[in-house]
Amino acid sequence: MSISGFTSPWWFLLLIVVAAVAVGYVLAVRARRKHTMRFTNLELLDRVAPRRPGRVRHVPAVLLVVSLTLLTVALAGPTAEQQVPRNRATVMLVMDTSLSMEATDVEPTRLRAAQDAAQSFADGLTPGVNLGLISFAGTATVLVAPTTERAGVVEAIDNLKLAQSTATGEGIFAALQSIESFSAVVGGAEGPPPSRIVLMTDGKQTVPQDEYAPRGAYTAAGAAEQKDIPITTISFGTSYGTVEIEGQQVPVEVDDSSMREIARLSGGDFYKAATAEQLRQVYADLGEQIGYETEEVEASRPWVVLGTLTLLAAAGSSLLIGQRLP
Structure with missing residues (x-):
């Protein structure tokens, strides 16, 4: 006791x-x-x-x-600390769909493993959490605005398509914009609900190449920190992944250092996952952190x-x- x-x-x-x-x-x-x-x-x-x-x-x-x-x-x-489901929160899941996600160093592919883990994460979140989905490659697309309905998010994850380039900063900026728009609608007297971005990617930003550029990932992370929206980054993949482009095997090594820096700049957390099982565990841990909060109860x-x-x-x-x- x-x-x-x-x-x-x-x-x-x-x-x-x-x-x-x-x-x-x-x-x-x-x-x-x-x-x-x-x-x-x-x-x-x-x-x-x-x-x-x-x-x-x-x-x-x-x-x-x-x-x-x-x-x-x-x-x-006497009072005790107890984990209780959050009744209001906003989470934007930002997923990399660049061509490097086709690598098979994580079976069956990085993308398929990421989809399975993300779907389990969406299904397991507590009902009070509003979940949205953004995919990014050369550009970012808001696939699902924050909602407590999980079916649309799960379906959108299942239909993710690959494209060229990796514009990590654009994905973060799109998530910030989506959170701001949603918070303006549901804020009310209590103010906007606490928000977080979960960024999953396997490679280094390529558009623009400078992370500190106005639309770069580090600049976006700094903007997230100013808005008190931490970014949880998940670096997914191995150092020996390759993809075939125009008949040649091109190495697609993960970029842990950039993901670690994005998390630091935004006040978030960094996770490393080199296998599908590790990725599922990361999402399971995040589900506990995001879906529940500690309260003092009688x-x-x-x-x-x-x-x-x-x-x-x-x-x-x-x-x-x-x-x-x-």
């Missing part, structure tokens, strides 16, 4: 009373023992004084003190139950041992 705090800790002052009850019991037992020893005729004492159980006779009193302690903790209002019920059960045990043992209530 993990406790993270108390709402009314001043109730712990009752423990002084509980301690006084325990001390009073000990003093009463000692006084009774002294009073009993005044009988000098021990044979007569054996006849007139009923036989009392040994240390077992103290069990009811101990249980009573334990019960009062547990109930005092309950009155103090946790006094277990203490009330334990205290009540212990009190009943004290009463039952007192009747059984001493034929009376404590």
Whole structure:
């Protein structure tokens, strides 16, 4: 039973009373023992004084003190941290569909493995999360605006098509624009829901070649950080992937350093996945992080139950041992 705090800790002052009850019991037992020893005729004492159980006779009193302690903790209002589903959040899934995703270093291909993992991620998100989808190659396309309906996102992921070039910055900027448009509609009195971009790519940006260009990936990451929208980057693939272009095998090595830098600039997290299983695990971890939040919840019920059960045990043992209530 993990406790993270108390709402009314001043109730712990009752423990002084509980301690006084325990001390009073000990003093009463000692006084009774002294009073009993005044009988000098021990044979007569054996006849007139009923036989009392040994240390077992103290069990009811101990249980009573334990019960009062547990109930005092309950009155103090213990709280605990608990994972609860988010009831509002926006996530834009930005997926690379450049030709390098056709590499077979991840079976059956990088793209197919990415599609399967992304679909599982979409299906597993908690209902309160609005999920959108963007694909990017030479340009970026918003395939699904943020929504709690998962069927459209899953279908769009399944229909992703490959194209030339890798415009990572355009994908990020498109996600930011989509989030801003959605937040303007659903913001309300509580303000816009917390947002995040999940960027999955396997290669280095090629359009433009400079990540710090006005439409480059690093510039886009800086814009995301200013808008308090972290980017979680997933670098997917291996260092030995190749694709066939015009009859030649062209190496398509992943670019971990760029993805790590995008995550850092935006205040997000970086993940590396070299296999389909690793990618599924990354998405599973993200589902837990994005779909749930930690809240302080009231946790006094277990203490009330334990205290009540212990009190009943004290009463039952007192009747059984001493034929009376404590």
